[in-house]
Amino acid sequence: MTPEERRAELAEGLAAVRARIAAACAAAGREEREITLIAVTKTFPASDVRLLAGLGLTEVGENRDQEARPKAADCADLPLTWHFVGRLQTNKARAVAGYADVVHSVDRPRLVRAAVGRADRAGRTLRCLVQVSLDETERREGRGGAAPEDAPALADEIAAAAGLELGGVMAVAPLNGDPLPAFARLADTAAEIRRNHPGAPIVSAGMSGDLEQAIACGATHLRIGTALLGGRRAIVR
């Protein structure tokens, strides 16, 4: 595929996603400008990030440090905001803090302290979201996310940490079942956290398969991969 063909394909994906966002906002009585679209570019090459930037996207999401770091370096000349959305190991938190602007996946205090170790980012603060698990307790293992009842304390800890800024909450819909009641529970947790932290408005929810339900439940940030970029395959360099 030529770069021109790929550009056309991405433009088509973007138009389709924007149309879905517009329809979902209309159905929910919300404004499109309340929604931030993050292109999740994992497994896709830096050239796709560049094409998406050319189409006007400014928010990019990645889920693996090994892949995100070189891609962010490749695209350092572009005016992009980098979102780290994947599971974060404590030993990677410092590295991620080096290029990420927003980390969506803070789900335990140790992670916060590891990131604080790297908090000297030339005066920039690292925005952190509390990842909240929407899975049933027995299915939580390995999927990431703090229990909803633990999320407010974790939010307090982020807000109190030097160099970190509490942005809000993030969640992934449960593997099976209806995303709507799960996203509604996330909205409750987000509201509870906002009572103590009114400056933390982000609700990161909604992927290619469930962006409508997320918008209905108040999501402010969508993390969209497949619907924008196509099915994931190995990176060919």
Ligand SMILES: *Cc1c(COP(=O)(O)O)cnc(C)c1O
């Ligand atoms: C891959 C990924 C997405 C995007 O998923 P799609 O279904 O391809 O839109 C969103 N959030 C996280 C945390 C991801 O890992």
